[in-house]
Amino acid sequence: MIQSLIGLRTTPHGGRSLFAIQPIAEGTSIFTCEAPFAHVIYKDYRREVCAQCFAYAASTFRSIGDPRTWSIKSCRVTAETVWFCTDECKVTWESGVIGPLIADINALLGKAKIATRRNSARDGYDSILPNGPPAQITQDYIDKAWADVEELVSSRARLSSYCSMMNLEDMELEISRSVASAIVQRYVFDHRLASLATSSIIPTSDPWTEVLDLQSSELSNVSLRPYILAAHLRVYAFLCHSLPKHLRLYVPTARHILARDTGNAFGIWDGDHRDEMLGWGIWVSASYFNHSCCPNVKKTRVGRTMHFTTSRSVEIGEELCISYIDTSQAIAQRRQDLENSWFFKCGCQRCQSEEPNGASPH
Numbered sequence: 001m002i003q004s005l006i007g008l009r010t011t012p013h014g015g016r017s018l019f020a021i022q023p024i025a026e027g028t029s030i031f032t033c034e035a036p037f038a039h040v041i042y043k044d045y046r047r048e049v050c051a052q053c054f055a056y057a058a059s060t061f062r063s064i065g066d067p068r069t070w071s072i073k074s075c076r077v078t079a080e081t082v083w084f085c086t087d088e089c090k091v092t093w094e095s096g097v098i099g100p101l102i103a104d105i106n107a108l109l110g111k112a113k114i115a116t117r118r119n120s121a122r123d124g125y126d127s128i129l130p131n132g133p134p135a136q137i138t139q140d141y142i143d144k145a146w147a148d149v150e151e152l153v154s155s156r157a158r159l160s161s162y163c164s165m166m167n168l169e170d171m172e173l174e175i176s177r178s179v180a181s182a183i184v185q186r187y188v189f190d191h192r193l194a195s196l197a198t199s200s201i202i203p204t205s206d207p208w209t210e211v212l213d214l215q216s217s218e219l220s221n222v223s224l225r226p227y228i229l230a231a232h233l234r235v236y237a238f239l240c241h242s243l244p245k246h247l248r249l250y251v252p253t254a255r256h257i258l259a260r261d262t263g264n265a266f267g268i269w270d271g272d273h274r275d276e277m278l279g280w281g282i283w284v285s286a287s288y289f290n291h292s293c294c295p296n297v298k299k300t301r302v303g304r305t306m307h308f309t310t311s312r313s314v315e316i317g318e319e320l321c322i323s324y325i326d327t328s329q330a331i332a333q334r335r336q337d338l339e340n341s342w343f344f345k346c347g348c349q350r351c352q353s354e355e356p357n358g359a360s361p362h
């Protein structure tokens with residue numbers, strides 16, 4: 001964060017948000033977040049998206065007959081094959097720790113999913129939430145469901161038996177991959193910490209503490225879409241079953257990530273025109289930008305990095321907001337999009353002024 005320009009404060013309408021603490025000129029770069037803490041690229045795009053910089057082949061080659069997939073790849077026996085746009089990206093990725101570790105884990109998850117599919121085709125029975133959801137979802141109901149699944153995974157035999165018959169959907173595998181990427185980040189951070197313990201270098205912040213500080217939307221998400229709870233519990237059981245022993249310690253990461261990704265993740269798009277969503281990711285420190293239907297900040301992804309730039313001049317004390325949705329739509333549609341996908345009623349100035357009869361939305 002460019003500390004001299006922006007600060008975090010609590011708003012009356014939308015939790016914490018970023019504000020200008022100085023006048024800021026249009027076009028000023030106010031914030032960058034280097035890389036996602038958790039991310040996934042959808043299966044259908046994996047050959048077309050560079051594993052290092054997320055460049056999308058179809059946006060790069062535009063003529064008829066041009067290739068639509070990348071040809072440079074990394075294939076190790078233990079890992080899933082990944083593709084790159086350039087040799088430079090391949091070298092950068094291979095010299096890192098996190099990318100190759102995620103590829104190893106993704107190979108394991110892919111194999112485990114095939115095993116569940118083989119068995120579930122025979123049976124199709126899924127008992128993770130045997131009773132339907134109550135008319136009113138409460139936090140107690142969600143906590144009890146998680147306690148029940150904890151009980152299930154505490155017995156290796158029962159977990160194996162459940163997983164051999166579970167029906168993990170393709171999207172649940174994508175979610176599992178995104179959670180697994182966060183687990184790898186935690187593992188690498190802790191082990192780097194362990195190796196630093198003997199030296200005098202003290203890291204300034206633990207990225208996991210920063211993730212836990214993000215707003216959770218577990219209750220609103222499950223209340224609006226009760227089926228999501230069973231999906232999250234299946235993902236959790238699947239990860240407990242499939243992850244190698246040294247990562248199982250981190251599996252509680254799942255509930256925390258699943259509670260936060262819906263309200264904080266950004267789509268990974270093919271470019272500014274946003275024709276194709278290639279996957280999603282959580283850029284933790286970038287999650288404090290609130291939404292406005294009249295935004296003054298523009299978000300741009302360059303490689304893995306998210307950049308935030310003012311789209312007009314901003315006065316001292318003004319809230320700095322991006323837009324989460326298509327703001328060219330009428331108020332009713334904007335409201336519906338924000339309530340359905342983001343679970344909140346927009347309190348921005350534009351919505352307040354467009355509210356029928358000038359009434360406040362609250």
Ligand SMILES: C[S@@+](CC[C@H](N)C(=O)[O-])C[C@H]1O[C@@H](n2cnc3c(N)ncnc32)[C@H](O)[C@@H]1O
Pocket residue numbers: 013014015016017214215217263264287288289290291292342343344345346347348
């Ligand atoms: C990515 S987070 C932004 C940071 C968040 N305010 C916090 O305190 O962590 C998105 C959440 O902020 C709140 N929010 C963002 N924009 C808002 C707005 N225009 N009106 C009301 N709430 C908003 C909603 O609760 C939304 O789910």
